[in-house]
Amino acid sequence: METSEESRRQNVMNQKAVVIVSGGLDSSGVAAYWMREGYELYLLTFDYGQRASQEINRALEIGKKLDASSHKVIDITFMKEIYGGSNVLTDESKQMPKTFQSNIIVPIRNAVFLTIATAYAFSLGAKVVAYGAHLTDQPYPDCRPQFAKELSAALNLGDIDAIKGGAHPEVRIWSPAIEGLSKDAMLKISYGILGDEVYKTWSCYLNGEKQCGDCESCNNRKKAFELAGIQDLTVYVNSKRQL
Numbered sequence: 001m002e003t004s005e006e007s008r009r010q011n012v013m014n015q016k017a018v019v020i021v022s023g024g025l026d027s028s029g030v031a032a033y034w035m036r037e038g039y040e041l042y043l044l045t046f047d048y049g050q051r052a053s054q055e056i057n058r059a060l061e062i063g064k065k066l067d068a069s070s071h072k073v074i075d076i077t078f079m080k081e082i083y084g085g086s087n088v089l090t091d092e093s094k095q096m097p098k099t100f101q102s103n104i105i106v107p108i109r110n111a112v113f114l115t116i117a118t119a120y121a122f123s124l125g126a127k128v129v130a131y132g133a134h135l136t137d138q139p140y141p142d143c144r145p146q147f148a149k150e151l152s153a154a155l156n157l158g159d160i161d162a163i164k165g166g167a168h169p170e171v172r173i174w175s176p177a178i179e180g181l182s183k184d185a186m187l188k189i190s191y192g193i194l195g196d197e198v199y200k201t202w203s204c205y206l207n208g209e210k211q212c213g214d215c216e217s218c219n220n221r222k223k224a225f226e227l228a229g230i231q232d233l234t235v236y237v238n239s240k241r242q243l
Contacts, residue, residue, distance in 0.1 A: 016040045016069075016126035018117045023058035023202045025221055026132030026183065029190025030176065031066055034130055036193050041068040042124060044117050048109065049080025049090050051206055058202040065197055074116060083107070089205055096205055096215045100139050104205075104216060110142035111151060114173060118155045121171045122162070134176040136183040136220065145178045183220065184227035191230055199233045213238035 017039040019031040035041055043066075045059040056073060063071035080090045088094040088103050097104065110131060117129045129152075133143035141147060152173040156163060163170050176186040191198050203221040204211035211218050213236030225232035 015128075016042055016121075016124050017128040017130055018042045018044060018121045018124065018126050020044050020046070020113050020117055020129075020131040021059045021062060021071075022046075022132070023055035023060075023062065024132065024217075025190065025198060025201045025203055025224065026134055026176065026186060028059070028062045028132075028198070028201045029186050029194065030130050030132045031062065031068070032190055032193040034128065035066050039128065041066055041070075042120065042126065043068045043071040044113070044120065045071070045073045046113055046116075047073055047075050047077055048106070048112075049077040049083075051089060051092055052202065052204055054204070054207045055202040058200060061200060062197070065194075076112065076116075079109075079112070096212075098214050098216060098219065100216055105140055108142055110140075110147075114148070114151055115155060118152075118171050118173070122159055122168050125168045127169045127172060128174055129171055130174040132176065132186075134181055134183045134186050136224075137177065143175070143177060145175070148173045148175055148178060182227075183224040187224045187228045187230065191228070196233070208237070210235050210237050212236065213240070 017034040019034055019041060021027045021031050021043045022045065031041055031043060043063045045056055047056055060071060083090050083106060085091045086103065087106050088096055089106055110133065114129060114131065121129050133148065137143035152171065156170050162168060202211065203217045205215040205217050206212050211234060218236060221234065222232060
């Protein structure tokens with residue numbers, strides 16, 4: 001007799017998920033989650049002129065490990081000119097803060113990513129667009145569940161005639177935050193699927209052979225491992241967490 005799990009997997013067979021993968025802990029885990037759910041992975045990684053270009057290489061490595069059906073790196077480096085000197089993630093002359101500051105926020109970065117990803121999903125007939133925003137990301141407005149839900153509604157409205165006509169399905173934007181998952185809770189799920197591959201992800205806002213261990217993102221990574229009760233084997237320049 002077919003089990004409920006087997007039945008569920010039959011229902012999602014050949015379904016597609018577009019996942020935005022930065023190469024970091026959260027988005028890599030999200031991609032692994034949708035792979036485990038039985039979806040074909042269509043991964044997008046964005047080059048927006050970020051200082052941490054190392055993350056793009058890590059994203060491509062994760063995509064290979066997950067045997068993604070497609071993995072595209074989208075060049076939107078023109079965004080760096082738009083942001084100018086307002087943001088520390090794209091301006092190398094800025095000092096990188098160790099804790100959250102407003103100049104870490106790249107204005108509506110996720111709106112740009114998700115809009116492109118949803119257009120891709122419509123062309124593929126994919127029902128899911130996923131990104132790595134979690135509950136611990138709440139200082140970032142474009143990581144909050146309300147933002148994702150309202151953007152999803154707007155993007156579907158922008159192609160409503162094709163949806164109603166059956167040309168493609170309505171797209172659901174999904175994130176750990178929408179499911180009520182914190183960074184450490186998502187890490188537990190990720191580690192359960194990826195195992196030691198999670199240590200190869202890149203969270204650091206800077207480039208280098210090792211992750212700095214000092215920036216806000218590195219400190220959030222260390223805290224997530226602590227809260228999840230998982231040993232952090234990541235190699236940092238500075239292994240001590242900033243409190």
